[in-house]
Structure formats: C-alpha cells, structure tokens
C-alpha cells in the first residue's frame with residue numbers, strides 16, 4: 001500500500017500562553033499544501049523503516065513512522081511491516097512533514113488492517129505523537145487551538161493563488177523556536193482577521209515565531225522581504241520556520257532566491 005503525506009503552512013500564529021506541562025497554547029490556521037512525502041507499507045519479517053530522498057536527522061529506528069506503528073500495536077495485533085519513506089518535505093522547516101508522515105501511517109494501518117478507527121480516534125492517537133499531528137488526519141483548512149490539536153472548520157480556499165515556498169538552508173528545531181517566544185494574548189482574534197480581504201493580511205496577520213527566528217537567522221527575514229518585493233500579496237514564515245511562503249496572483253519564477261534556497265512552486 002502506497003500513499004502521500006502532504007505538508008502544511010500556518011496562516012497566522014499567535015502563541016497565547018505557556019502551560020504547566022511546558023507546551024504552549026496557540027491560535028493558528030492550518031492549510032494543506034501540495035508538497036508530499038511518499039509512504040509505502042509492505043508486509044515483512046520484522047518491522048523496520050527505510051528512508052530515501054532527503055536526509056532525516058537521527059536513526060531510522062527513531063523515525064516517527066515507526067512510533068506511529070508502535071502506538072497502534074499497543075492496541076491492535078498488527079503484522080510486521082516494512083515502512084518505506086520517500087522524504088521530500090524539508091525537515092526543520094515548520095511544514096509538519098514528520099507529523100504528516102506519522103498521521104498517514106495511522107490512516108494507512110487503519111485501512112490496510114481494517115481497524116475500524118473513526119476520525120476522532122485516529123486524531124487522538126496522532127495527538128500522542130506530536131502537537132500538530134492530528135491536523136493531518138483530515139487535512140482540511142482549520143482554525144487550531146490548544147497545543148494545536150483542537151480544531152474548528154475554516155472556510156478558506158487559496159486555490160486561486162500561486163503559492164511559492166522557500167526553504168533556506170537552515171534547520172530550526174521546534175523546541176528551540178518555542179523557547180525563544182514570550183507568549184502574549186492578542187487583542188484581535190486570528191479567526192476574525194483571517195476573514196478580512198487577503199490584501200489586509202500583510203498588515204494584520206503575524207507569526208509570533210518570526211521576531212526570534214529572524215533575529216537568529218536574518219537570511220530568513222530576507223526571503224520574506226524578497227517575496228514581497230517580487231509582488232506577493234502575503235508572505236509569512238510557516239510554523240517555527242525555516243520555510244517562508246508567498247501568495248501571488250500570477251505564476252512566477254524566483255531565480256535569485258533559487259541560488260541559495262530550495263524553492264517550491266505551485267504548492
């Protein structure tokens with residue numbers, strides 16, 4: 001069985017407070033992108049993971065895909081599987097690639113072995129593996145709250161915009177990025193602001209990770225500036241970075257940015 005795990009972007013991200021368990025409450029919008037890892041499940045003599053494509057830091061045995069398998073194995077009698085991951089979504093980019101792979105493994109195991117799990121049950125398994133993992137079970141635009149695993153439907157369609165994603169050669173670890181932010185409650189809620197015309201987003205929407213991540217890596221801020229200078233209606237760093245996206249009315253090529261960065265078009 002073979003399936004595709006998509007990336008996400010955050011459209012606005014307010015970090016509202018730090019919780020007693022060390023995690024942070026936030027308010028964000030998740031939007032799925034057309035940028036994919038590929039996951040294949042094959043029956044095998046023993047369960048293991050093979051990674052191809054982009055380098056994933058750490059050992060294959062620590063891959064989050066195996067954590068997803070192990071989690072379901074605690075409740076179901078699953079035959080051993082070889083999990084082949086073709087990694088294409090940049091890592092340490094704020095695009096949720098690892099979380100998406102893990103959510104996809106849960107969905108694939110549910111289908112392949114007819115486990116009968118509901119969406120809510122799969123979301124609750126996914127939440128154990130990562131804060132934003134549950135989003136990838138349904139993969140539809142949502143407002144997210146709590147630690148990023150409480151959802152409200154969001155009526156948002158960006159399919160008419162040409163989306164460009166730029167990944168600087170910098171790995172930003174999520175935990176380091178959270179440690180750099182001082183949480184604060186915003187006076188206006190993102191849920192209201194996101195329904196303003198897209199041309200107002202530049203002034204109204206923010207990502208609370210940007211000040212500290214841009215401070216540590218000025219080249220990421222330069223990418224955002226370059227996207228605006230090239231005509232983006234809206235540009236923002238995704239999640240904890242380092243990827244930055246731009247929304248354009250027309251297709252374009254950003255040859256200068258391609259020199260130093262990986263640029264993905266029409267995502």
Ligand SMILES: C[C@](O)(CO)[C@H](O)COP(=O)(O)OP(=O)(O)OC[C@H]1O[C@@H](n2ccc(N)nc2=O)[C@H](O)[C@@H]1O
Nearest residue numbers: 022023024099130131132133147148174175178239240
């Ligand atoms: C930055 C975002 O991509 C925004 O959507 C997500 O919040 C990241 O979610 P994620 O990668 O699934 O995060 P996890 O793998 O669960 O957590 C990684 C680390 O990030 C921090 N973390 C994560 C989520 C959250 N709401 N508060 C946190 O403080 C914690 O230090 C945690 O140890």
Ligand SMILES: Nc1ncnc2c1ncn2[C@@H]1O[C@H](COP(=O)(O)OP(=O)(O)OP(=O)(O)O)[C@@H](O)[C@H]1O
Nearest residue numbers: 057058063064091092093094096097098099173174
């Ligand atoms: N399948 C996977 N894909 C990506 N990273 C993985 C995977 N499995 C384990 N990891 C570990 O997770 C780390 C990436 O997590 P981090 O939160 O820093 O990045 P991210 O790009 O925001 O991704 P995510 O939101 O999916 O966690 C990697 O350094 C790697 O050690």
